[in-house]
Amino acid sequence: SSKLTQDPVVSVALGQTVRIICQGDSLRSYYPSWYRQKPGQAPSLVIYGQNNRPSGIPDRFSGSIIGNTASLTISGTQAEDEADYYCASRDNSGDLPDVVFGGGTKLTVL
Amino acid sequence: QVQLQQWGAGLLNPSETLSLTCAVYGGSLSGHYWSWIRQSPGKGLEWIGEIDHTGSTNYKPSLKSRVTISIDTSKSQFSLKLSSVTAADTAVYYCARHCTGFHDNVRWFDPWGQGTRVTVSS
Numbered sequence: 001s002s003k004l005t006q007d008p009v010v011s012v013a014l015g016q017t018v019r020i021i022c023q024g025d026s027l028r029s030y031y032p033s034w035y036r037q038k039p040g041q042a043p044s045l046v047i048y049g050q051n052n053r054p055s056g057i058p059d060r061f062s063g064s065i066i067g068n069t070a071s072l073t074i075s076g077t078q079a080e081d082e083a084d085y086y087c088a089s090r091d092n093s094g095d096l097p098d099v100v101f102g103g104g105t106k107l108t109v110l
Numbered sequence: 111q112v113q114l115q116q117w118g119a120g121l122l123n124p125s126e127t128l129s130l131t132c133a134v135y136g137g138s139l140s141g142h143y144w145s146w147i148r149q150s151p152g153k154g155l156e157w158i159g160e161i162d163h164t165g166s167t168n169y170k171p172s173l174k175s176r177v178t179i180s181i182d183t184s185k186s187q188f189s190l191k192l193s194s195v196t197a198a199d200t201a202v203y204y205c206a207r208h209c210t211g212f213h214d215n216v217r218w219f220d221p222w223g224q225g226t227r228v229t230v231s232s
Contacts, residue, residue, distance in 0.1 A: 033218035035155075042204055042225050043155065048218035049211055086155055090217050097168045099145075099157035099208075099217075 004032075004087055004102035011108040012077045020072040020105045022087035030090040032070040034063060037084045037104075046085075047072055074107075082109040112137035114223035116205045118190075122230045128192040132205030132223050139163040139183055143208040145219060146179060146190045148201040156201075160208050161188055195230045202227050 004024035012018035022032055031050060035043035045054050047063035060075045074081055087102040118130030132144070145160040159169035161179045169177045173192070181188040192199060205223040210216065 030215045030217065035219070042222040043219075044222065045218055045220040048209075048220075049216040054220060088155070088157075088219070090215070094171060096171050096174070098170060101155040101157065103154045 004089065004100050006085075006087060006102035006105045008103065009106045009108065011110055012074070013110050014079060015076055017073065017075045018077055018107065020074075020085050020107065022070045022072070022102050023068055024089070024100065024102070025068055025093065026089045026091040026100055027065060027068045027070050029092060031065065032063070032087045032089045034072045035086045035088065036081075037086065043086060077109055079109050082107055112207060112221055114205050114207070114221055116203075116223040116226050118203075118226050118228070120227055120229060122195050122228065123232055124196055124230055125194055126230075128195050128199065128203075128228055128230075129189065130203055130205070130226055130228075131187055131189045134186045134188075134207075139181065139186060139188075142210070143168070144181070144188045145206045145208045147204045147206055147219070147222075148199075149204070149225075150198075150201040158190065158192075158203075197230050200228065200230045 034047040036046050037043040046057050046061050051063045062073045064071050084104045086104045091098040091100045113135045116132040140163045143160040143162050146158040149155050159179050161167045161181050176193045178191040202225045204225050206219040209218050
């Protein structure tokens with residue numbers, strides 16, 4: 001199956017803009033979804049499709065994709081945005097349908 | 111809004127069968143796949159498999175031989191069984207709704223259950 005690659009750790013100054021990257025061949029066929037996970041909590045959806053936010057997610061979160069590289073951008077990063085972020089996509093590279101997750105990016109807000 | 115609540119045994123011996131159930135509240139089982147996802151300690155997320163309201167399933171190829179996902183539409187519940195567990199199956203297990211957009215290439219998991227910590231140890 002395909003893999004999705006993320007930088008393990010990213011840091012950003014409070015109030016600044018940060019981009020979290022996800023790369024993988026499956027992204028050429030399927031849009032990614034992005035999840036935020038805080039310690040001790042279940043993951044929760046922040047972005048899906050080309051750039052769709054579920055209700056309750058502030059508009060400082062946005063998504064984009066070019067080729068096999070997807071980005072989650074947080075503008076005006078807040079302290080509460082510190083969390084682990086995961087990307088995911090469907091994968092049709094094998095004989096059977098599969099879903100792959102990135103290894104996650106730990107976002108530190110300085 | 112749809113909410114998921116899950117439960118199951120949290121401590122297993124090696125070679126036993128893991129069994130978890132997820133109840134769906136506030137919505138219909140129709141129109142979506144219902145997934146199981148796990149997260150090993152300190153590691154990332156791994157999709158295990160999914161089922162729709164008709165009982166059609168998809169399983170992660172590497173786990174397919176040990177996984178069975180079933181559904182009880184009368185109770186709005188779906189379940190996971192993972193046989194012959196080892197320490198490598200120690201993880202927090204989540205249930206989640208797998209949604210599809212207008213186009214099939216747009217998919218996402220929302221909402222998620224609260225998670226069940228499963229430890230495999232002798």
